[in-house]
Structures are given as structure tokens and as C-alpha cells.
Amino acid sequence: MPVTQPPAIRLAGVRKTFGPVVANRDASLEVAAGEIHALVGENGAGKSTLMRVLAGMYGPDAGTVQVAPQGAGALRDVTGWTTAEAIAAGVGMVHQHFMLVPTLTVAENVVLGQELTKGLQLDRARAEAEVRALSQKTGLQVAADRPVSELSVGEAQRVEILKVLYRGARILILDEPTAVLSPPEVRELWTVLRGLAAQGGTVVLITHKLDEVVDISDTITVMRAGTTVERIRTADTTPQAIARAMVGRDVALALDVMGAGDELHAERVERRAASVEGGAVAEAAPARGRDSTLDARRSALEVTGLTVAGARRPNEVDGVSFSVAPGEILGIAGVEGNGQTELLEALAGLARPTAGRIALAGADVTALGVRARADAGLSHIPEDRHRRGLVLDWSIADNLVLGLQHRFSAGARLDGRRIDENARRLVREFDIRPADPSLPARALSGGNQQKIVIAREMTGRDYHVLLAAQPTRGVDVGAIEFIHDQLRRARAAGKAIVLVSADLAEILALADRVAVMYRGRFATVLPRREASAERLGPYMTGAAGAEPAA
Amino acid sequence: MIVVAFLAQVLRIVVPYLLAASGGVLSERAGIVALTLEGFMLTGAFTATLGSYYAGSPWVGLLAGIAGGVALALLLALATVRYKADQVVAGIALNLLAIGGTRFFLRYAFDSSSNSPRVPGFGGDGGGAVGAAATLAASAQNPLVWIGILTVPVVAWLLYRTPFGLRVRAAGEKPEAARSLGVPVARVRVLAVAGAGALAGLAGTYLALDQHQFTDGMTAGRGFIALAAVIFGRWDPKRVAFACVLFAAAETFQIQLQGAQLIPSQFVEMIPYVLTIVALAGVVGRSAAPAALGKAE
Amino acid sequence: RPSGALEPPSSEGLDVGIVFDVGGRGDKSFNDGAYLGAMRAADSLGARVRFIEPGEGSDREAGLRLLAAEGMDLVVGVGFIFTDDLTLLAKEYPNVRFAGVDLAVANDAAGNPITPPANLAALKFREEEGSFLVGALAALLSRETRVGERAYRPTTRVGFVGGMDIPLIHKFEAGYRAGVRHVCPECTVVAQYAGVTPEAFRNPGRGKELALSQYQSGVNVIFHASGSTGLGVFEAARATGKLAVGVDADQYAEAPGHILTSMVKGVDAAVYDAIARAKAGTFRGGIQQFGLKEQGVGYVYDANNRALIPDALRARVEALRDSIVAGAIRVPAERES
Amino acid sequence: MSDATAGATAAERADRRRTLLEEAVLPPLVALAIALVVGDLLILTFGQSPGAVFAMLLEGTWANAYGFGQVLYKATSLTFTGLAFAIGARAGLFNIGAESQLAAGGFAAAVAGLALGGAPAILAVPVCIAAAAVGGGAVGAVPGVLKARFGASEVIVTIMLNFVVLALLNYVIAAHLHVPETLHTPEIAAGVPRLADLSDAFRGSAANAILLLALAAAAAAWWYLFRTRPGFELRAVGLQPDAAEYGGVDVGRVWVRAMALSGAVAGLGGLNYVLGYKHYYEEGFAAGSGFLGVAVALVGRNHPLGIVIAALLFATLSQGGLAVNALVPKQMVEVLQAVVILAVVTSVPEVRRVLRAALRPAAKPAKAAA
Numbered sequence A: 001m002p003v004t005q006p007p008a009i010r011l012a013g014v015r016k017t018f019g020p021v022v023a024n025r026d027a028s029l030e031v032a033a034g035e036i037h038a039l040v041g042e043n044g045a046g047k048s049t050l051m052r053v054l055a056g057m058y059g060p061d062a063g064t065v066q067v068a069p070q071g072a073g074a075l076r077d078v079t080g081w082t083t084a085e086a087i088a089a090g091v092g093m094v095h096q097h098f099m100l101v102p103t104l105t106v107a108e109n110v111v112l113g114q115e116l117t118k119g120l121q122l123d124r125a126r127a128e129a130e131v132r133a134l135s136q137k138t139g140l141q142v143a144a145d146r147p148v149s150e151l152s153v154g155e156a157q158r159v160e161i162l163k164v165l166y167r168g169a170r171i172l173i174l175d176e177p178t179a180v181l182s183p184p185e186v187r188e189l190w191t192v193l194r195g196l197a198a199q200g201g202t203v204v205l206i207t208h209k210l211d212e213v214v215d216i217s218d219t220i221t222v223m224r225a226g227t228t229v230e231r232i233r234t235a236d237t238t239p240q241a242i243a244r245a246m247v248g249r250d251v252a253l254a255l256d257v258m259g260a261g262d263e264l265h266a267e268r269v270e271r272r273a274a275s276v277e278g279g280a281v282a283e284a285a286p287a288r289g290r291d292s293t294l295d296a297r298r299s300a301l302e303v304t305g306l307t308v309a310g311a312r313r314p315n316e317v318d319g320v321s322f323s324v325a326p327g328e329i330l331g332i333a334g335v336e337g338n339g340q341t342e343l344l345e346a347l348a349g350l351a352r353p354t355a356g357r358i359a360l361a362g363a364d365v366t367a368l369g370v371r372a373r374a375d376a377g378l379s380h381i382p383e384d385r386h387r388r389g390l391v392l393d394w395s396i397a398d399n400l401v402l403g404l405q406h407r408f409s410a411g412a413r414l415d416g417r418r419i420d421e422n423a424r425r426l427v428r429e430f431d432i433r434p435a436d437p438s439l440p441a442r443a444l445s446g447g448n449q450q451k452i453v454i455a456r457e458m459t460g461r462d463y464h465v466l467l468a469a470q471p472t473r474g475v476d477v478g479a480i481e482f483i484h485d486q487l488r489r490a491r492a493a494g495k496a497i498v499l500v501s502a503d504l505a506e507i508l509a510l511a512d513r514v515a516v517m518y519r520g521r522f523a524t525v526l527p528r529r530e531a532s533a534e535r536l537g538p539y540m541t542g543a544a545g546a547e548p549a550a
Numbered sequence B: 001m002i003v004v005a006f007l008a009q010v011l012r013i014v015v016p017y018l019l020a021a022s023g024g025v026l027s028e029r030a031g032i033v034a035l036t037l038e039g040f041m042l043t044g045a046f047t048a049t050l051g052s053y054y055a056g057s058p059w060v061g062l063l064a065g066i067a068g069g070v071a072l073a074l075l076l077a078l079a080t081v082r083y084k085a086d087q088v089v090a091g092i093a094l095n096l097l098a099i100g101g102t103r104f105f106l107r108y109a110f111d112s113s114s115n116s117p118r119v120p121g122f123g124g125d126g127g128g129a130v131g132a133a134a135t136l137a138a139s140a141q142n143p144l145v146w147i148g149i150l151t152v153p154v155v156a157w158l159l160y161r162t163p164f165g166l167r168v169r170a171a172g173e174k175p176e177a178a179r180s181l182g183v184p185v186a187r188v189r190v191l192a193v194a195g196a197g198a199l200a201g202l203a204g205t206y207l208a209l210d211q212h213q214f215t216d217g218m219t220a221g222r223g224f225i226a227l228a229a230v231i232f233g234r235w236d237p238k239r240v241a242f243a244c245v246l247f248a249a250a251e252t253f254q255i256q257l258q259g260a261q262l263i264p265s266q267f268v269e270m271i272p273y274v275l276t277i278v279a280l281a282g283v284v285g286r287s288a289a290p291a292a293l294g295k296a297e
Numbered sequence C: 001r002p003s004g005a006l007e008p009p010s011s012e013g014l015d016v017g018i019v020f021d022v023g024g025r026g027d028k029s030f031n032d033g034a035y036l037g038a039m040r041a042a043d044s045l046g047a048r049v050r051f052i053e054p055g056e057g058s059d060r061e062a063g064l065r066l067l068a069a070e071g072m073d074l075v076v077g078v079g080f081i082f083t084d085d086l087t088l089l090a091k092e093y094p095n096v097r098f099a100g101v102d103l104a105v106a107n108d109a110a111g112n113p114i115t116p117p118a119n120l121a122a123l124k125f126r127e128e129e130g131s132f133l134v135g136a137l138a139a140l141l142s143r144e145t146r147v148g149e150r151a152y153r154p155t156t157r158v159g160f161v162g163g164m165d166i167p168l169i170h171k172f173e174a175g176y177r178a179g180v181r182h183v184c185p186e187c188t189v190v191a192q193y194a195g196v197t198p199e200a201f202r203n204p205g206r207g208k209e210l211a212l213s214q215y216q217s218g219v220n221v222i223f224h225a226s227g228s229t230g231l232g233v234f235e236a237a238r239a240t241g242k243l244a245v246g247v248d249a250d251q252y253a254e255a256p257g258h259i260l261t262s263m264v265k266g267v268d269a270a271v272y273d274a275i276a277r278a279k280a281g282t283f284r285g286g287i288q289q290f291g292l293k294e295q296g297v298g299y300v301y302d303a304n305n306r307a308l309i310p311d312a313l314r315a316r317v318e319a320l321r322d323s324i325v326a327g328a329i330r331v332p333a334e335r336e337s
Numbered sequence D: 001m002s003d004a005t006a007g008a009t010a011a012e013r014a015d016r017r018r019t020l021l022e023e024a025v026l027p028p029l030v031a032l033a034i035a036l037v038v039g040d041l042l043i044l045t046f047g048q049s050p051g052a053v054f055a056m057l058l059e060g061t062w063a064n065a066y067g068f069g070q071v072l073y074k075a076t077s078l079t080f081t082g083l084a085f086a087i088g089a090r091a092g093l094f095n096i097g098a099e100s101q102l103a104a105g106g107f108a109a110a111v112a113g114l115a116l117g118g119a120p121a122i123l124a125v126p127v128c129i130a131a132a133a134v135g136g137g138a139v140g141a142v143p144g145v146l147k148a149r150f151g152a153s154e155v156i157v158t159i160m161l162n163f164v165v166l167a168l169l170n171y172v173i174a175a176h177l178h179v180p181e182t183l184h185t186p187e188i189a190a191g192v193p194r195l196a197d198l199s200d201a202f203r204g205s206a207a208n209a210i211l212l213l214a215l216a217a218a219a220a221a222w223w224y225l226f227r228t229r230p231g232f233e234l235r236a237v238g239l240q241p242d243a244a245e246y247g248g249v250d251v252g253r254v255w256v257r258a259m260a261l262s263g264a265v266a267g268l269g270g271l272n273y274v275l276g277y278k279h280y281y282e283e284g285f286a287a288g289s290g291f292l293g294v295a296v297a298l299v300g301r302n303h304p305l306g307i308v309i310a311a312l313l314f315a316t317l318s319q320g321g322l323a324v325n326a327l328v329p330k331q332m333v334e335v336l337q338a339v340v341i342l343a344v345v346t347s348v349p350e351v352r353r354v355l356r357a358a359l360r361p362a363a364k365p366a367k368a369a370a
């Protein structure tokens, strides 16, 4: 297809391997100056790797990297350059995971590597002044003299972008920048990016959210299995078509899954909840496993006045009360860092609440540890699979019994045979790829890693309550479809689910009731029917709803 | 007078701690565990002796002491930064190398397993002055004492006020972030470790030139005390310096107390170590160690 | 097998094996003393000498055994730490002669020393006797106003710096204290140890600080029994212009003008003697005491330090020596508690 | 790492064999090669012929029963301290305190032996073994508790405890327990058979039945670490404490348990001397074996089988150093040991990478996952 503007970036035939893993093979990318370009693909398709090659963090094994210095003019071969050279040439990358030094201030983080000096000393005052000025100019508001450790995720993301702009980047690469942002923050980011493009800057944006792709990009490159498979003009395509190009088949997208069946289900749950309050059992609890001690009249999970201290505040969760009924999904929306993490950790037994009570199927579990709660019927998909959910150096098989080790042992002895059988069965059932249970979890893509966690938490024990935190973060559309399907099935089987997600679309697609968390409290709780992005947005930013007591 | 004598002794004891612990701060803030301070000191003491012996000048000895500490530090950097070897294990191995190596070369150079010949040091033979004030004056003539005292503000300044310090702190806290901004983390770490080697080498130089000779194993665990001070002082140069003074005061106290023979010497001997353990359990607690300390880049 | 007389060694010469204590050769102390004695025997008696330096504890026995199994005529272990190993091997190799420097002799239930086997000679030194004399000398000298060319403020405090705080070193302290008290009942001994691990024998920095604090408290003379730690004591003596007493070998050269004397042990003579006896066929097992009487211990008085010790004091100390040799004075080997 | 022998696919078994090869066998081989090369250089600086020295070394170690017995004796202690370090390391803890834990174990065994007097061996030996484990375990548990309770760095606490415990034992020995003119306790009656009791060829060598205890400890450590639930949890804590906590493991308790276990194993090492060889506790008998244990564990890749092999290697070096003492001074062996550790930390990953590339050129599908 014709490129009207002169190209600012051209990668051709890029190959990059990590030991036996080929992350990129014959990958190419061409982006015109002044363009916002979306790079999409499944987990592990090689997007991040390709962009790191472009930004000078990796040298490619083969292929060429060409860049127009400062994003304009003739292309120059820069294959195998260093990060420092890339920065000097106006290429800046915002990474998928925060690349901030938490103990340093915002200004220090921004100037790191390009420090301003006065004599031999750092010129801190000038650094802060320049960061303030840049912050003014771009509208990315953040206090220059605060330590990064005190910032919210949204603010941290702003610092990441400021860092790149400070270095005068004319070619801006953003790797999943919106994964942790609230809708207003995303809109703010779009404004910044459009402004940059309007001034001739070039943007490459990696994202898994196809609505964003449609929203912001001019052109799209689709990657699959390490290589570039398609290049499309955004105006000529649809989310469905993009998804098909990524996965190679048709996918049900979260955006349009609110089909009739689901509406019906939501209503049914509401009716049931109402009748429970009325004292009569209107409908039998859905079929469950052997251990059917759970009574539909009682809530599966009952939380009263829960307060949890965090690293930053003594009341990261501030007296929250709620309950979840069997067969119900309670969605908790909200900008990250408003206490969702601490809430779920406290529910799972990983953090001790300072006040309040947690009851599982009527039994008080507040004093119990992780293992005892799990045995009482609690499963937990943690938000950070790399830190919590998996032992990355362990095999798939061992990870599939993490937290279930006492169920796979006789006395002190581990039952290796059953662990193997379990692994082979789950790898098949959940289509974990590659299907070799002896591979370390580290070698898998994010989506497949998440499948391990899901398989374990949703089949490993006879649970009543499932805590699902960011179950599809950073996971590709195919895997999202699969995970959402699993969650719906669990609901149908009468499980009570607490779903925390920064992705409002996901909440709206799955939840029966939606709570918005703001500053440690539920700003509002709405039935699905009354919830919409427009209605929830103000609660997420604190513009509506109960202000927390000072 | 007793107070002056006490202070003078604290000063003499604290100098090598200040030097080595300041080096330890530099290295650990850059993310490299400073278990090898002992080895740096021992090597520095030995090379300083060699330098002073062959050149007949303590100043050459001083330079040689720095060079010895730096040489061992570069080995540590090679193993941990270049080859990403486990820092604790490499650190222990280098301590063993320092002990074995200095013995080997002591034997080689001076055919002794015990000590070198007498070499020139700083300051004369004291001229026979006994008083506390006189020994204090003698200390004041030793440039290493001044270097030791000045090291603390200099390292603090380096760490908190200069671009290099900013990079050191970033490298020890989140090296991948620094690297993504084009900061050569490996080079920063190598420089920081070399700095630690130089300072600890100076600490060894102080010991050797104060004794006017090298004796086998003469650092006698002082490097570990310095490391304890780094932790006790929570990786902050000024607080670390305070910890050094505290340990030196405890040691002085012990020397004075032991003469009175109130408690078995074994128990008095334990004071600094027990103090360190208690501090780790109580004062420092879940301490503010650099986040990437001990981790490969 | 009964421990009868041993075969005299073959006429071509004599094979001698020596296993050193941990410090090894070049320690400028008793390992070197043993080395010196053996080399002298090699020169004048034509003995062929092999040395082994063990690395760790279990190597002591292994080293001795290596030499014994090779058919050495005489195997010497240097240091009290060899006691058990030598006793064991002497029984196992009745045809090999063994000698142990500083060999400890255990007492039986009745309190009498258990005699070593006939092929094992315990070369024992009465360090406390030598220490007694330097103690007396130190105490007497402390009350002088001049020593050599320097003026001193007379004092009743005398110093002692030990290495590792163990019974063996207490023996030095005990003799020293007795010597001080004998000539100066009102004198006090300031005794300090550098530590409680073997490092304490290799910590000159600590030695210097201990000595400085003693000198500053008024002490004029310090006796050390602390290996390399004592080199720090000498540094302190230099720095303050005061006096120190060396140990084991003549340490005058370490700080000329400041080493009052040294309490010497004749390790070289004892080893040479053992080799010579083996050569002559007069080697005997059992305890061989080297005290003042046998001139196995003593203190240095020669051209170097003559100027430091007034003749009257020298005479007084010599008289004490005679009393000890004659048995009129009994020197304790243990600290009274 | 979950490996049931039954039903494993051929690929999995091959994978496991490769892991074992890489973890347990390869590093000692590399260490050996490096020791040979560096040793040659050091020998040459002393003007000796490497060939003659190595011949003498082999002659003094593996080529005769006595020398071999000595190697076994030294390897026994090193196996214990190596295992001790490895158990800690698998739980993510650096136990630098094996030196004092071993001493405490030996001391406890000696005290137990003395208290038992002339009790029959069938009673006395197990009690002494238990005492050693408890003595070492108690010293090991302290840093574990301080870490779990206060977050105190176990590296520093174990280093500091080395000084404290050795001083404390020194006090007890010097003040109360020593035989006059020695640094050791009286002899205890309890003891285990020596290798020399089996064959006269071993006569005089210190090797004894504690060797079997060391092998049993290695086997038990392997079983515990890789085949039991507590071992599974311990390894999870070592690799990712957060994930272990999420998996219902009480991380603090595992730290305490691992350190106590590590100390107990180190403490058992004291038996080699106290119960198997000298029958008394002697001041300083543990010197060196603690730090060398770190080296052994490292070269043995924290794998029990590798540790046994590495212990033999270091024991051979140490005994061999004695055998060639006439030609080269003992300081050479000290340098050599340090050089071997350093060379192994730096070169084993490289060698493994090279080997992997050579062994499985296209065994894995190029794309790992989708």
C-alpha cells in the first residue's frame, strides 16, 4: 500500500532469538512520519521484542533497522545501535512494565542519563523547572519533586511519557501504555499523542484493546508468531477483522459479548437476590459439586467493614462492606491504586486487615491463612501472575499444583504420578501451548501463563468463591475469549465471583453488579443494567459518589 | 585526659571502618553486595606494604594500596557484572583468594608466613610522646586519618549531588530502568565497585602503614564490621559513619574495660557482633536495602 | 609390641621429618626455631630433613603418618596441638622415633603425669620460668627513672598482652605475674588478651591499641605472648618511646631500642638435640623438660640490650634464676583464680 | 521437577537427565579442568614439573587406601557443610554460618557423650547424633527466626554469629571443659567404627562410619527437597517467596525451618571429628570447612549428588596439597581453591550455554508459544 509521507521507521527481515525461542523472524515494519501506528498481535507474537530492537535494547540476529534521525529526512541504517544512540536520534520507548526508579523523584527519573549539571553537581532546581515546564506544555500533570514511589499508576505512566518527551523523542514507541489507565487518563494520553503526531512526530503503539486501535491509529501492523502478517489502514478495517488477522480465526470480542443470554442471566440473578432478601427461596441454587453445603439463601462471600493498611496509607481499603451471592459476578471497577489490590489480598488471606470481618459461606475466615481459606472454598487468580501466580522457573506441571501441594501428596511425600497426570490433563483441556508440561513457565507467553493459573484455580479445588484480579491483563484476544468463557461457565455452575479489572469493557461484559472503587471505598454499586461507561466514569475519578471521610 | 585518650583511640580505630564502610555504601548502593570489603582491605594492606617497601615511600605505598583494592574489586566486577555470577558466592571466593593470595605472595616476596619487614609509614616513631594529646597529634599527621574523615562527606556528596551518584542509586534500585535510558549500568557498577575497592584498599593501607608492616590476616574481620556498619547505617553515608563511630567506641570501651577484668574476655569480645545482630533485628528491621542489591543487571 | 631399644639408624645418615604447626615456616617463632634446629642438624650431622605444613586440623595426623610410613628415623611435631596424634602414632610405629615440641603430658587419676611411650620424646619448655624472670625484670625496671637514654616516670603497673585467651598463654601470664609479685608485691599487672579466636594471634592493630592504652595508663613495660599481634605492641612501644618484651625468639630487631629483652624458648636447641640423640643412638622417650636449668628457656641479654638493663638489675634477675634452678623458688604454671 | 518415574514421556526423561547432567555433573568437571590448568601454572611458578606434582598428588590420594581414606574423611565434612549451604540456598537463604553450626554440633555431641559416660553404643551413638543435629540446628534457627520476625539479613547475622558462637564455645572450653594443657574436652566413650576396622589397608586414616551418615544425609536431602511437600514449599519460597505465600505457604516458617535444617546438617558434620575420629571436641577443629562448604555447594550446583562429587573434588585437592607439600607450599592450594570457585561461577553458565547449543540444535520447535 502506498505510503504518502516519507517513512520515519523501516525494519526489514528482523530476526531475534532467545536461546531456543525465536521471538522475531523476518519481521518488518514501516511507519510514516507523522503517523500513529498500532502494532497488534497475540501474546508472545514478538511485538515487544521488535520494538526493543528498534529502541536499541536488543541487537537483532539478522535484518536491518532504519530510522530517520529526529523522525524526519532520509532513513539511516542504525542496525544494532545502543539505547543511548537511539535516544540521541530521537527514538524513545515507553515500556510495557514501568521503568522507573521508585526511590528517586520525578525530576530525577526524567533527567537520569541526561543529567543537567552545575559544575560537578547535579542541577536539581533546573531539572525540576524543566520538568515542570514540559509538564505544562504537554498537559501531563505531575509534581516534579515527589518520589516516584508515592505516585499513582496513572501518574507514573505520565512520568514514563515525560521521560521520553524530555529527551526530545520524535519517534515514540509505547508498549501497552493503557493497560493501567482509567478511561479519562486514556483520553488524556490520546490528546498528547495526537498533538505529537500533528507536529510531525511518529508514534508506534502496542495494545491489546482493539477499540483503542480503532480510536487512535492511522495504520495497523499485525504480528503473528514472530513475523509480520498484515499491514492495514485503520479506516479500512473493523475490530473483528483485526482480531481475525491476529489469531487466524474468528473470535468473540469482549466488546460485543453482552448478548441476549447474558442480559437474561443478569436479570435472573437480580431477581434471586431480591427474593432472598424477601426471605423466600425463589429459585434453587444451580447445580454444584459434591460439597453442596452452600445455601443459596446465604451469600457465598460476606465482607463487613473491611479496612486494610497499605504501604502508602493506613486505610488503603477503608471500611468496605459487600456480599456476593452464588452464581453472581461482582465486578469491581476503578482506576488502579484505589485499594483493589489490597482488598483482594486481604480477601485471599495474603494481607491482614486492620478491621472488619470476612465470611465464606457464613463461616468467619478473617483469622485464617491462605491455605485454610483455600480449603474453605476460595480460589484466587492473582493480578500479578509473574510475582504471585507462578513460580516462573518451575515446570508447567509443578505450577499447576502450586497451592494444591497438600492435595497432591501422601503424608509428606509428593505424588509425582498424579502431578504428571494432572498436568497432562489440564494442558490438554486448557490448550496450554506448548503442550510440554516439563517446560518452565517462564518460557510461555503471557496468555499461556495465565491459562496455567486459570486451570489451576478453576479446577484444582471445589471452590465457592473465585477472586479474579485482572484476569485478562496483557492477554491477547484469543485468550481473552477463552478466559471470559471460563468465568461465565463458573457463574453458571453457581460460583460467586469477584472480578477486579481496570478494563471497564471487561467488567461490563461479565459482571452482574458493578462496584466502583475510589480511594479505598465503594463509590457506588450498580446493577449491570444501570451501569455504563458514561455512568461509571465520574465515580472512577472521584467526580461523583461519596467522598471518603477525611 | 581520659576523655581525650578515649577519643584518640576511637579515632584511630574508626579510620579503617570509615574508609571501608564508605566503599561499602558505594558498592551496595550500586547493587553489588560488599561482602568482599575484608578481601579488599587485606589485599590493599599487602600491596601498600609492597609499594612502601620497594619504593621506600609511604605515598607509593598508599597508591599501591589503592591499586591492590581496585584490582580485587575489578575481579569481583568481572565475576558479578560481566559473568553475572552470584554476588555472595563470588564475594566469599574473593575473600578466600585474598587470604590465600596474600599468604602466597608474602611467602614469595619475603619468605615468611608471618609478616613483612618493616616499611616506611606516615609519621615518625612518635618521638616517645605518651600522652593522649600526643597520640592525637600523631594521628593528625597521618594523611590517611584525614582521608578517612573526609571520605564520608565526599561519598555523601558523590551519591546525592552528582550525576554519577544518581546513576549509582538508579543502578542499585532498578537497573533495567537506568539501562532503558541509556545509562551504562554495567559501567556504573564497575566504577562503584572499583571505588569500594579503592576505599577499602585505603583502609588496609592505613592498617599496614600504621603497623609499618604487613602481617598475615591482619585485617582480622574488620571488613565484616564495616559491612555491618553499612547495614546498621541503612546505606546512608552519614548514618553509616555514625555506626562506624559507634562500633569503634564499643571496641575502645572493650579495650579499656578488659583491663579491669570484670567480665571474661570472650563476652567483651562479642560486643560488636551482638550489637550488630541486635541492630539488625531491632533498629534496621525490614531495612531500606537497595532493591536490586545482589541481583544481576 | 614391647617398646625395646630402637635400631640405630642406618650409617648413611638420618631421615628426619618435621610437621609444622598451622603458622608454618616463616613464622619467625617456634616453627622457624624447629626449622633452624633441623637445618643445623642437616649441616653438621648430615641429616636429611623433610617438612610438611598442614592446612587444617585433620592434616596433622596425616602429615605425621605420611612421614612415619615413609620410614623416617625421627618425626617431629611442632606444637602442643600434636600431642594426641603423636601419642597415637608412637604406639602404631614403634620403630620410628617421635618428638613433640611443647607436647602436653596428661595426668592419670592420681595426678601423676602419664609417661609417653619410649619412642616419643616430649620436648617441654617451662615458659613460666622464663616468664617469671622477664616479669621480675619488667617490674624492677618499671621503677627506674632512666632506661638507656630515656627518662621514665616510675610506676608500679606492668603490662601483659596475650594473643588468644587460652590456658597455654595463661601459663606465660602466670609466670610473669609471679615474677612481678616476687620482686614488687605492691605492683599490679595489667593483663589483656587480643581475642578468643586464632585471629587473636594475627591482629597487630588490636595489639597496638591494647598496648597504647596500657602505656597511657602508666605502664612502662609490656610483655607479649601473642604471635604477630605482638608486632603491634612493638609499634606502640616505638610510638610512645616505651618498652616491650619479646617472646619465643629474640625479637630485638623488630623494634631496636624498645625491646627490653625477649623470653626465648630454645626450640632450635631442643630439636637439634633430639636429632643428635637419634643419630648417636641415645634417643630416649619420655618427658624432657627444658627449663632455666636446662637452658631451654631464658631471656636475652646481649650487646643489643645491655645498655637498657642496669647491672644491678641484671644481678638481681640472675640471682632469681639461680634460685629457680636450685628449686628455692617454685614458679606456678597456672593463674590463680 | 515433578518426576514420577512411571508414565513419564521419553522427552521428559531426557529432559530430566539433561538437568541432572547440567546441575550435578558438569560443574565439578569444569572445576576439575580449571584446577588442572591453574594448578599447572602455579606449579610452574615454583619451578616444579606439573606432571610430577600431579602424579604425586594422585599417588597420595586415590592411589592408596590410606590417602583415599583421608579424602573420604575430608569429603565427609564437606558434604555436610555443602548440603547445609544448599538447603538454605534452595530456600533462598545464604547460610554463611556453617562454620559455627558445625562447631556447635560437634560440641553438643561431645557434651552428650560426656554426660552419657560409658553407656552402650547402641544408646550413646544415636543420642550424640541427635545432640549434634540439635546443637547445629539451634544455632542455625537463630538467623532464621530473626529473618522471619524482623527481616534481618541472614547473610550478616550468620557471619556475626560465627564470631559469637565460636567465642562462646571458647569460653566454655577454656573455663570449664578442657583437659589441662590442651584445647579439647575429655574423651567420650561413644564412637562409630572406622574404615580401618574393615580393612587394614585404611589403617590410620580418619575415615569412619559418619561417611555413611553423610551419604544418607545427601540422599535424604535430595528426597526432602525434590520429593516431599515441605521440600516443594521450601523450593517455592526460595525461587519466589510471593508466589509461595500465595500458594498457602507460611514463608517465615519455611525460613526458620530451612535455617534450622541447614544448621542441623552442618551440626552433623561435627560428628565426623567428634564421634568418628578424635572422640573429643577441640577448639578450632571446624576451621575452614564452613566456607569451603559454600564452594562445594556452589560447584555441586546445590544438588545433593553434585555436592557429593564436589566434596570429593575439594577433599582431593586438600589432601593432595598435603601430599605434594614437599614440592609446593600449602599456600598454593589455598589460592587454587579460591580460583576454582571463581572460575566455576564465571565459566559454568558459559559452558552450559555452549553445551546446550551443541546438544539440541533443533530439538525445540523454534516458536515456543502463541
Ligand SMILES: Nc1ncnc2c1ncn2[C@@H]1O[C@H](COP(=O)(O)OP(=O)(O)OP(=O)(O)O)[C@@H](O)[C@H]1O
Pocket: A018, A019, A021, A022, A023, A024, A041, A042, A043, A044, A045, A046, A047, A048, A049, A050, A096, A443, A444, A445, A446, A447, A474, D368, D369
Ligand atoms: N528476554 C527473553 N528471554 C527469552 N525469551 C524471550 C525474552 N523476551 C521474549 N521472549 C520470547 O519471545 C517471544 C516474543 O516475546 P514478546 O515479548 O516480543 O511478545 P509480545 O508480542 O510483546 O507479547 P505480549 O503481548 O504478551 O506483550 C515470547 O514468546 C517469549 O517466549
Ligand SMILES: Nc1ncnc2c1ncn2[C@@H]1O[C@H](COP(=O)(O)OP(=O)(O)OP(=O)(O)O)[C@@H](O)[C@H]1O
Pocket: A043, A044, A048, A096, A441, A442, A443, A444, A445, A446, A447, A473, A474, A475
Ligand atoms: N527472561 C525471560 N526469559 C524467558 N522468557 C521471558 C523472559 N522475559 C520475558 N519472557 C517472556 O516474554 C514474553 C513477554 O514478556 P513481557 O515482559 O512482555 O510479559 P507478558 O508475558 O506480556 O506479561 P504481562 O504483559 O502480563 O506483564 C512473556 O511471554 C514472557 O514469558
Ligand SMILES: [Mg+2]
Pocket: A047, A048, A049, A096, A175
Ligand atoms: Mg509485550
Ligand SMILES: [Mg+2]
Pocket: A043, A096, A176, A446, A474, A475
Ligand atoms: Mg504483555
